Amino acid sequence: MAISIGAGAGTARRVRSVPIRRALRRLTEDPAEALLEFAQEAGGEVVRLELGPFRPYLVTHPDHVQQVMRLEWTNYQRVGMFWRPLERLFGHSIMGDGEPWRTSRDILQPLFTTRYIATIAEEVSARVAGRIEEWDEHARAGRSIDATAEMSGILTYIVNRVLFGDKLSREDAERIVPAFDLVSHSLVYRFLMPFMPYFIRVPRDRACLRGVKQIDDVVFPVVERAMANPDDGLDVISVLCRSTNPDGRPLTAKQIRDALVSVYAASSETTAMILTWLWLILEEHPDVAARLQAEIDEVVGDGPARPEHVPRLAYTRMVLLESLRLYPSGWLLPRQVMEDAEIGGVRIKAGATVLISSYATQRLEEFWDRPNEFDPERFASDKGPDGERRHRYSYFPFGGGPHKCLGEHLFYVEAPLVVAAILSRYRISVRTPGPFTVAWAASLRPKGRIELGVSFAGRDRSVVPS
Ligand code: HEM
Incomplete structure (x- = not known):
């Protein structure tokens, strides 16, 4: 790692930097691990990535x-080269x-309170159970399922209720999944070349615009219908239709579309994605998988998983928190x-980009004992092994x-419900050989297709015993 003078020099501390060839090579090979590597080498100091015109x-x-x-959040905004493609x-x-x-x-904030989530939890659990039963066919035929596609399918089913109050047909909801995938994968090129002006096409620009159009073709008609027939529903689209701008004007169809899509x-x-990683983690940690299964057997039995089970699924929650670490x-x-700023003694000029990575911070050995080991016990309390409370910002999967x-x-309710619903009905195995690396995408997703084997946990429940 090279050392150069921090922007603004004068009394500024010297800022470490990663030279361009290494930064580019490692970031394209394995982006999340690359950031961790750079952070570890800097021992927690601010480090500059030399990426040509973008540093x-x-x-x-x-x-x-x-x-x-938190403390100076207004000086660090979600604008600029990274956010423009989005x-x-x-x-x-x-x-x-x-x-x-604002x-x-x-x-939206009042919609996502614990109280509101409690009112929809019953329906969420019924939906999850209904959607998962579709795997019976695969279990009977011994066919694999595609982990990412199935986890997205389940989540879309839940989100359709929360966001659209079922104003979106199942076919339309499922048309959105590949369209989002297309956009997410296409945007990667803009992220890799954030300095490239928009009048210059980069690979997959057209695919990205096609994906956005497919999403709009589904969402705008639903928004227009909901605006024409407002109701008193508590789903997000109904609330948006009744809401106004600070000057009292109702929201436009475009504002409602933007909020829903976001x-x-x-x-x-x-x-x-975290539910996809979970199956890979459990496959590698049979002891954790066995303890998780034992908890679900005890609390949920052979199902269905219901909202009242969630507070008793303490180990399931610890497994999810450690997975998110x-x-x-x-x-x-x-x-x-x-505006010009200073972080850790390094002066940073207005206009520069700062990258925060929960992946890197949550694996730093200065703050985590055995950082690369999967150990849900860490979340039995909010203290570290030395009995000290953890730094609030050493773990921030939710920002x-x-x-x-x-x-x-919503996550703390829906994710345990999905895991418990699956494991009270099926046994899951990973059929794609590892190791698994991280793909370059806006969210942390495993590279390539992951096949899961599904078999019945007990008997096939669609067959009535004679
Ligand atoms: C594993 C699950 C999830 C993870 C890891 C996650 C992570 C995050 C993170 C890190 C941020 C901060 C973004 C930033 O600071 O730039 C964020 C913001 C946000 N998340 Fe989540 N999220 C999850 C699930 C959800 C769910 C279920 C919803 C449903 C409503 C949601 C809605 C939002 C919204 C609307 C924001 C923007 C908040 C704002 O900027 O004011 N997220 N999420």
Whole structure:
């Protein structure tokens, strides 16, 4: 690692930097591991990645993460080179910054309270059970399922209820999944070349625009119908139709579309990906898998998994929290510096990009004992092995500060319900040989297709015993 003078020099501390060839090579090979490697070498200090015209700062020390995400959050905004490509998909809403973010956050936040989630939990569990029963056929025929596609399918089914109150047909809901995949994979080239002006085409630009059009073809007609027939439903689309801008004007169809598409993207892909990683983790840790199974057998029996089971699934929650430590779906949170700043003694000029990576921070050995080991026991309490409370920003899979994830409570209900529903009915095995690496995408997803074997946990329940 090279050392150069921090931007603004004078009394500034020298900033470490990763030379361009190494930074580019490692980031294209294995992006999340590359950031961890750079962070480890810097021992928690701010480090600069030399990527040609684009030279972002990697910030991983929990104190510095807290400074960016909470204490000085208005100086680190979700605008600039990284966020611009996402505007194609999200428009101007909750996944942006400034006024459009504030307006949509104020409208959406009251919807995702623990109380509201409790009112829909019953329906969520019924839906999960219904969707999972479709695997019976695969279990009978010994056919594999595609992990990512199936986890996304289940999540889409849940999100359809929460967001659209069933105003979206199942066919339309399932048409959205491949369209989002297309956009997510196509945007990667814009992320890899964030400095490239928009009038120059980069690979997969057309595919990205096609994916956005497919999403709009599904979402706009539903929005227009809901606006023409407003109801008093508590689903997100109904609430948006009744909401107004700060000046009292009703939201436009475009504002409603932007909010729905943003929350859809934030909620389904993130949860689907951590549930995909979970099967890979359990395959590698049979002791954890056995303990998880024992808890589900005891609490849920042979099902169905219901909301009242969730508070008793303590080990399941610990397994999910530890999975999110090692495989946080929102692994990269870029921010643009609005006014000259200083982080850890390094001066940073307005306009620069700061990269926060939960993947890197949550694996730093300065803050985590045996950081690469999967050990759900860490989450038996919020203290480390030395009895000290963990730094709040050494673990932030749901972000922090004013942009903290709106869906955390929903996750704590839906994810254990999905895991318990699956494991009370089936036994799962991973049929694709590992090791698994991380793909370059907005959320942390495993590279390639992952096949899961599904067999009945007990008897085939569709066959009535004679
Ligand atoms: C494994 C599950 C999830 C993970 C790991 C996750 C992670 C995150 C992270 C890291 C952020 C912060 C983004 C930033 O600071 O730039 C965020 C924001 C957000 N998440 Fe989640 N999320 C998950 C599930 C959900 C769910 C189920 C919803 C459903 C509503 C949701 C809705 C949102 C929204 C709307 C934001 C933007 C909040 C804002 O900027 O004001 N997320 N999420």
